[in-house]
Amino acid sequence: MELLCLEMDTIIRARPDPNLLYDDRVLQSLLTIEERFLPQCSYFKCVQKDIQPFMRRMVATWMLEVCEEQKCEEEVFPLAMNYLDRFLAVVPTRKCNLQLLGAVCMFLASKLKETRPLTAEKLCIYTDNSIRPQELLEWELVVLGKLKWNLAAVTPNDFIEHIMRKLPLPEDKLDLIRKHVQTFIALCATDFNFAMYPPSMIATGSVAAAICGLQLNSTNRSLWGDNLTELLAKITNTEVDVLKACQEQIERVLMNNLREGRRQQQKQQQQEQGGPRSKALDDQDQSSTPTDVRDINL
Amino acid sequence: MTAQSRRRVRQDKLQVMAAHRRILRALGNGPARRNLFGPVDREQLQTEYRDALRKDLEDASRRWSFDFVSEKPLEGGDFQWEGVSGVRVPVLYRSCQDGEHPMQRAKEPSSDTQKEEIPRTPERFGSVPQDIEKTPEKRSELKRKQTNITDFYQAKKRLVATPRKSGQ
Numbered sequence: 001m002e003l004l005c006l007e008m009d010t011i012i013r014a015r016p017d018p019n020l021l022y023d024d025r026v027l028q029s030l031l032t033i034e035e036r037f038l039p040q041c042s043y044f045k046c047v048q049k050d051i052q053p054f055m056r057r058m059v060a061t062w063m064l065e066v067c068e069e070q071k072c073e074e075e076v077f078p079l080a081m082n083y084l085d086r087f088l089a090v091v092p093t094r095k096c097n098l099q100l101l102g103a104v105c106m107f108l109a110s111k112l113k114e115t116r117p118l119t120a121e122k123l124c125i126y127t128d129n130s131i132r133p134q135e136l137l138e139w140e141l142v143v144l145g146k147l148k149w150n151l152a153a154v155t156p157n158d159f160i161e162h163i164m165r166k167l168p169l170p171e172d173k174l175d176l177i178r179k180h181v182q183t184f185i186a187l188c189a190t191d192f193n194f195a196m197y198p199p200s201m202i203a204t205g206s207v208a209a210a211i212c213g214l215q216l217n218s219t220n221r222s223l224w225g226d227n228l229t230e231l232l233a234k235i236t237n238t239e240v241d242v243l244k245a246c247q248e249q250i251e252r253v254l255m256n257n258l259r260e261g262r263r264q265q266q267k268q269q270q271q272e273q274g275g276p277r278s279k280a281l282d283d284q285d286q287s288s289t290p291t292d293v294r295d296i297n298l
Numbered sequence: 299m300t301a302q303s304r305r306r307v308r309q310d311k312l313q314v315m316a317a318h319r320r321i322l323r324a325l326g327n328g329p330a331r332r333n334l335f336g337p338v339d340r341e342q343l344q345t346e347y348r349d350a351l352r353k354d355l356e357d358a359s360r361r362w363s364f365d366f367v368s369e370k371p372l373e374g375g376d377f378q379w380e381g382v383s384g385v386r387v388p389v390l391y392r393s394c395q396d397g398e399h400p401m402q403r404a405k406e407p408s409s410d411t412q413k414e415e416i417p418r419t420p421e422r423f424g425s426v427p428q429d430i431e432k433t434p435e436k437r438s439e440l441k442r443k444q445t446n447i448t449d450f451y452q453a454k455k456r457l458v459a460t461p462r463k464s465g466q
Contacts, residue, residue: 065330
């Protein structure tokens with residue numbers, strides 16, 4: 001008899017649980033408790049003196065890159081940002097400790113959500129060894145105390161499946177939509193303007209932006225502009241106007257990011273080629289710009 | 299699934315990857331391994347860490363009207379603490395000072411080598427046998443160093459006008 005070992009060094013994950021995803025009580029509970037995990041105040045106005053909104057963006061960007069590079073579960077980054085915001089809403093923090101805080105928050109979020117969490121050593125390397133594992137472990141305790149050990153926060157990601165299953169979406173596009181929604185959620189987490197929004201609103205706005213962006217609304221009447229917004233608003237008990245505003249805000253942030261990305265890309269290319277823009281670069285630019293639009297389909 | 303729709307799905311996937319990368323590239327600047335805000339002041343960090351823990355402890359003392367350093371109840375809080383004898387608490391919470399497990403005590407590291415506030419790392423539990431769940435005696439080895447308030451005192455809540463939730 002031939003014995004076959006199919007065990008591989010891959011991460012075993014549970015299948016989506018229909019008992020959790022197809023039960024409306026779960027969605028209602030999420031909506032009820034989500035406010036408890038919002039930061040207590042808009043902390044740049046009332047708590048922080050040394051750090052500025054652009055610094056939050058810097059540390060958020062770095063955290064997202066680390067999570068991407070380490071292939072963390074999708075919800076690790078938004079959850080870590082929730083810890084970071086809740087900590088900053090109560091503890092005045094100095095600029096030079098902000099990266100340490102970011103690392104601690106990823107450390108905690110990863111432990112909560114992953115079967116193989118990020119290690120302290122790895123996170124310290126990502127800070128270019130500006131912090132030591134011992135310090136990370138010490139501050140883990142401080143952060144836990146300030147969060148009152150309430151780590152199982154509701155994130156926008158918790159709502160994705162609950163919202164999507166109630167929409168008449170084409171089966172073959174589900175993965176694509178999901179991925180776009182996750183990307184928008186991550187994008188929102190990097191932007192402080194979204195920090196005080198309830199997670200359900202960010203999720204709903206991201207789904208709306210993804211569907212409009214992918215132009216799925218051209219095929220199905222019930223997914224047309226206002227129909228879609230009304231449908232979505234009903235699912236998460238959001239007000240239609242608020243939801244629309246949120247969607248537009250997400251689309252604006254996305255546009256700005258894409259524009260900024262293109263600018264950086266050009267700068268990089270110019271630096272690499274060490275001179276004025278060449279014809280080749282222009283061609284490349286022209287070919288890459290329309291791809292953007294189709295990629296995102298705004 | 300037809301070949302055409304399969305191709306379309308693959309194309310979609312590629313598009314998503316491209317979109318995802320593009321957005322991330324827009325956010326990122328250079329390698330992920332980087333120091334964002336300059337050098338960390340180690341001494342100050344250490345001081346702040348100790349201060350933060352001390353403050354947490356003080357808050358907890360106020361919250362529970364119990365001095366956790368001297369392990370004595372405080373007067374005038376929401377709680378009234380009453381001592382109970384060790385035999386009345388579950389074996390899990392009993393300390394081993396009554397000589398119940400002299401062999402286990404011999405393995406115990408001298409208490410002054412470990413500072414109380416250092417967080418426990420998994421290595422510390424490395425020597426714990428795998429079958430710790432079998433008998434309460436072995437479980438008590440795990441807990442032995444952490445004497446609990448309930449070893450000595452029983453919590454009784456005094457009635458106050460506004461009820462508070464635990465941890466608030």
